[in-house]
Amino acid sequence: MSVPTNTLTATPRTPLVILSVFVLVTLGLGWLVGLPLILMSPEERSAAPDGVYMNVFMLTPAVAAVIAYLMERRQPLGVLYGHTAAEREPAGAQLKSQSITDALGITPLRPVGRLLAWSILALLLFFAFSLAALPIGAALGAYPLDLSMPIFVQDLSARLGREATEFIATGLLVEVGYIFSGAVLGVVIHAGIEMGWRGYLFPRLQVRWGSRAAVVLTGIVSGLWYAPLLAVGFFYGQTPVFLALALMIGFSIIIGGVLAWLRMRSGSIWPAAFAQSMISAAAILHFWFAEAGAPTDFRVATLQGVTGWILPGLLLLGLLIFARRAYAPPRSR
Numbered sequence: 001m002s003v004p005t006n007t008l009t010a011t012p013r014t015p016l017v018i019l020s021v022f023v024l025v026t027l028g029l030g031w032l033v034g035l036p037l038i039l040m041s042p043e044e045r046s047a048a049p050d051g052v053y054m055n056v057f058m059l060t061p062a063v064a065a066v067i068a069y070l071m072e073r074r075q076p077l078g079v080l081y082g083h084t085a086a087e088r089e090p091a092g093a094q095l096k097s098q099s100i101t102d103a104l105g106i107t108p109l110r111p112v113g114r115l116l117a118w119s120i121l122a123l124l125l126f127f128a129f130s131l132a133a134l135p136i137g138a139a140l141g142a143y144p145l146d147l148s149m150p151i152f153v154q155d156l157s158a159r160l161g162r163e164a165t166e167f168i169a170t171g172l173l174v175e176v177g178y179i180f181s182g183a184v185l186g187v188v189i190h191a192g193i194e195m196g197w198r199g200y201l202f203p204r205l206q207v208r209w210g211s212r213a214a215v216v217l218t219g220i221v222s223g224l225w226y227a228p229l230l231a232v233g234f235f236y237g238q239t240p241v242f243l244a245l246a247l248m249i250g251f252s253i254i255i256g257g258v259l260a261w262l263r264m265r266s267g268s269i270w271p272a273a274f275a276q277s278m279i280s281a282a283a284i285l286h287f288w289f290a291e292a293g294a295p296t297d298f299r300v301a302t303l304q305g306v307t308g309w310i311l312p313g314l315l316l317l318g319l320l321i322f323a324r325r326a327y328a329p330p331r332s333r
Contacts, residue, residue: 010081010083010084011098011203011204011206011207011329012072012080012081012097012098012204012207013079013080013081013082013083013204013207013208014068014072014075014080014204014207015072015075015079016208018068018071018072018075019068019201019204019205021067021068021071022064022065022067022068022196022200022201023064023201023221025063025064025067025068026060026061026064026196026221026225027221027224027225027227029060029063029064030057030060030225030226030227030228031227031228033053033056033057033060033228034053034057034227034228034229034231034232035228036053037053037228037229037232038228038231038232045232054229054234055189057228057229058189058190058192058193059189059192060192060196060225061192061193061194061195061196061197061200061222061225062104062191062192062193062195062196062199064196065103065104065195065196065199065200065201066100066104068200069100069103069104069200072097072103073097077096077097080097081097083207103199103200104195104196104199104200104269105194105195105198105199105200105203105263105268105269106191106195106199106268106269107268108267108268109268109270114266114267114330115266115267115268115270115271118262118265118266118270118271119266119270119271119274121262121271122262122271122272122274122275122278123180123183123184123274123275123278125258125275126275126278126279126282127179127180127183127278127282129303129308129311129312130278130279130282130283130285130302130303130308131282131285132311133301133302133303133305133307133308133311134285134286134289134301134302136307136308136310136311137300137301137302137305137307137308140300140307142297142300142301142305142306142307143286143290143296143301143302143307144290144291144294144295144296145289145290145291146289146290146291146292146294147289149168149288149289150291150292151287151288151290151292152168152171152172152175152287152288152289153168154292156168156171175284175288179278179281179282179284179285180278180281182277182280182281183274183277183278183280183281183282184274184277186277186280186281187270187273187274187276187277188273189277190273190274190276190277190280191269191270191273193273193276194259194263194269194272194273194276195269197218197221197222197256198218198256198259198260198263198269198272199263199268199269201218201221202214202215202218202260202263202264203264203329205217205218206264206327211260211320211326211327212320214260214327215253215256215257215260215316215320216253218252218256218260219249219252219253219254219256219257220249220252220253222252222256223245223248223249223250223251223252223253224245224249226245226248226252227241227245230244230245230248235248235298235304236248236298236299236304237298239299243299247299247304247305247306250306250309251304251309254309254312254313254316255279255303255309255312257316257319257320258275258312258315258316258319259272259275259276260272260327261316261319261326261327262275264326264327264328264329265326265327265328265329265330266330267329267330279303282303283302283303286301286302
């Protein structure tokens with residue numbers, strides 16, 4: 001594939017020291033945001049604005065990516081893009097480095113049809129993953145499924161001020177609409193995660209070591225990034241922190257590998273950001289379908305537990321083993 005003169009669309013071969021800076025800055029900023037929560041007493045933590053801490057935490061990969069990009073810009077273009085020499089026509093065509101929006105995966109936004117198609121696919125796919133995790137978990141004895149939805153019916157009855165049994169179908173449609181609306185509205189904050197891990201880091205690791213290594217390495221590092229939140233009980237409750245960390249790394253490799261596919265094939269981070277936002281918005285599903293009064297063990301149930309990884313894991317294996325161009329960027333920009 002040739003690249004027009006004065007234009008370079010390829011991912012740079014970023015020096016390892018800069019990639020290391022990105023990783024260290026992201027982890028450091030994560031601890032900087034999470035440390036106040038760790039130092040709080042349980043009573044203080046229960047009164048703290050968890051949503052504010054989480055939203056700031058989610059922006060740290062984007063901040064680190066900007067810092068790494070500014071360092072990257074100081075490198076000779078031959079160092080960053082020497083690996084593209086065979087693709088440049090005519091020979092000796094002038095190199096042009098990535099813009100910051102391309103480097104973070106914010107752009108390209110065109111063709112619009114491609115962006116919309118992949119974004120809709122991302123929303124539908126991760127809603128399906130979140131929903132399918134529940135019966136799979138129930139079949140494996142990990143999730144207390146109750147198809148009569150007692151918690152949902154009770155909540156709907158309270159809101160309607162009357163018995164809601166005959167309105168369950170309508171209520172479900174409305175609630176599903178809320179989930180999709182919430183996923184769309186929450187995409188900007190979730191884009192902060194994607195700008196760093198799959199906008200900046202994943203393509204650069206892929207250039208060096210290929211798609212499979214990039215999926216695993218990005219998953220490991222992004223899983224470690226969650227350590228300060230896991231230490232205060234986010235995601236896996238009071239699970240010992242090293243076990244919670246192992247679970248989060250597994251989640252980040254499997255789910256992150258699917259997100260990387262969405263990012264690379266669409267050409268930008270937005271479909272992956274919509275998928276991230278859907279994961280958060282669809283988390284309410286496990287309340288609706290749970291047996292009243294039965295606890296849910298998030299280590300094994302729902303999309304964040306090991307039984308929830310089965311379907312996305314199968315998709316990821318198919319992409320890595322059988323789809324030769326699964327992680328190749330789109331041919332046109």
